[in-house]
Amino acid sequence: MRGALCCERCGFCLTVKGSCAVLNNFWYGLAHSPAITSIPRQVVVMGRPLVLYRTVGGRVVALEDRCAHRDTALSGGWVEGNCLRCPYHGWRYAPDGGCTEIPANQPGVAISRLAKVETFPVQERHGLVWVFLGELPEAQRPELPSLPEYAAPGWRAVRGEFTWSGHYTRVIANTVDMSHAPFVHAAAFGRKEAPRIQTYHIESERWRGSASIQFKTKPAYFLKLVLGKTPPDGSITSTFHLPNVTQVHHRFGRIQFILFLVHVPVDERTTHTCWLHLRNFVTHAWADPFMHRDVVRTFRQDDSVVRLQPPGPVPEQLNAEVHAPSDGLEVAYRRLRRLCGRLEWASPTQNPRITEGASP
Numbered sequence: 001m002r003g004a005l006c007c008e009r010c011g012f013c014l015t016v017k018g019s020c021a022v023l024n025n026f027w028y029g030l031a032h033s034p035a036i037t038s039i040p041r042q043v044v045v046m047g048r049p050l051v052l053y054r055t056v057g058g059r060v061v062a063l064e065d066r067c068a069h070r071d072t073a074l075s076g077g078w079v080e081g082n083c084l085r086c087p088y089h090g091w092r093y094a095p096d097g098g099c100t101e102i103p104a105n106q107p108g109v110a111i112s113r114l115a116k117v118e119t120f121p122v123q124e125r126h127g128l129v130w131v132f133l134g135e136l137p138e139a140q141r142p143e144l145p146s147l148p149e150y151a152a153p154g155w156r157a158v159r160g161e162f163t164w165s166g167h168y169t170r171v172i173a174n175t176v177d178m179s180h181a182p183f184v185h186a187a188a189f190g191r192k193e194a195p196r197i198q199t200y201h202i203e204s205e206r207w208r209g210s211a212s213i214q215f216k217t218k219p220a221y222f223l224k225l226v227l228g229k230t231p232p233d234g235s236i237t238s239t240f241h242l243p244n245v246t247q248v249h250h251r252f253g254r255i256q257f258i259l260f261l262v263h264v265p266v267d268e269r270t271t272h273t274c275w276l277h278l279r280n281f282v283t284h285a286w287a288d289p290f291m292h293r294d295v296v297r298t299f300r301q302d303d304s305v306v307r308l309q310p311p312g313p314v315p316e317q318l319n320a321e322v323h324a325p326s327d328g329l330e331v332a333y334r335r336l337r338r339l340c341g342r343l344e345w346a347s348p349t350q351n352p353r354i355t356e357g358a359s360p
């Protein structure tokens, strides 16, 4: 059963012994679309394995990765048309999770109605696979984050994956943290001599919050070639979108780039991020490996501090940590996440709004 009062295996809500830390009833970005093929792929969400595969018709299917017969991982099997075949005794599952064939059955023996696995709604958007972890009917499900630049002319995307040694909420908090760059990224674009950040305003609407600051960078990595030794002042807009997306939009005059990140919550100490880097400059393929390398280098610097934090989610109680005014966006994330956790799901009739400020 999924839902507010989940079992210990579920992992899809905030309510059980502090070990469940995934919000219920949201679309989760879980994989890059091109990575999901007719070869089944396992994705672990807070300790719970799902299997993703693409049918012969091109549709992505998400099933519980556990055969109803003997608990074998279906991701070790293979796709036949629209169905998935278990590698152990060959039970065949349809996209709706129902078993449609038990090869060893004697003639005339019906398939038990219990022979089925859980199935999850799927959609593909922005070159990513989104899986709905909840029970709401389609019309009531929260919307996905928008990313118009993904399909816009003049933009080019690079994609990749990165595994962090930290809980996904810690990773989200890191990627919307406004004040760490002069320290964590001092060897790259962070300016240690200019750590102060201006007062900023938080924009909020359902399921998301964002803030913009002016940003002085020092030239680093590939951007050095584009911006020169004395880059113009730029701005950063950082956004979180519940449950597992963050976005950082950099602007230096006409030059822009965007990091769009889906943080897959694997376990208390592991997050697997599928990332897109979108740029509107040097949109030739030869520059892609440089972009890829720069993103991974930056994530490694961030992971060097995220891994020093305790396992498990950011504290639910705001006063369990000390916040500075410059932490406002992170605090907003904690507030909205906690509010959704207390609602037990993303209610379409509720419209939670975060309030500005760093105080608990």
Ligand code: FES
Residues within 6 Å of the ligand: 067, 068, 069, 070, 071, 072, 086, 087, 088, 089, 090, 091
């Ligand atoms: Fe899957 Fe037996 S374990 S068919």
Ligand code: CO
Residues within 6 Å of the ligand: 174, 175, 180, 181, 184, 185, 298, 302
């Ligand atoms: Co960082």
